[in-house]
Amino acid sequence: KTPEQVFGIHEESKEKLLRLKERYSTDFPGLQLSIGDTPSCSIVSASDLEFADEIRPGNFVFYDLEQASVGACTSQDIAVAVACPIVAK
Numbered sequence: 001k002t003p004e005q006v007f008g009i010h011e012e013s014k015e016k017l018l019r020l021k022e023r024y025s026t027d028f029p030g031l032q033l034s035i036g037d038t039p040s041c042s043i044v045s046a047s048d049l050e051f052a053d054e055i056r057p058g059n060f061v062f063y064d065l066e067q068a069s070v071g072a073c074t075s076q077d078i079a080v081a082v083a084c085p086i087v088a089k
Contacts, residue, residue, distance in 0.1 A: 003071060010040035017035070032053035035049075037057060038067055039072040062078070063077050063078045064078060
């Protein structure tokens with residue numbers, strides 16, 4: 001995905017979450033929004049995340065090939081590699 005597509009997904013998710021919070025805030029007055037979104041956290045500004053009470057961006061610190069494939073980072077940004085034997089019967 002391009003950064004523009006990731007940003008679009010972020011904005012769509014944000015709108016949906018805010019509508020849900022508004023809908024259920026009477027029944028759950030302490031309702032908080034917690035998001036986990038490494039691709040968005042990689043490209044949006046901090047002000048674009050202010051709607052959330054908590055962010056949990058998974059592998060944002062290290063990245064991985066999945067994040068590179070969706071455009072959240074480049075392969076040079078990946079900070080960790082795991083090498084292990086595969087055992088099969």
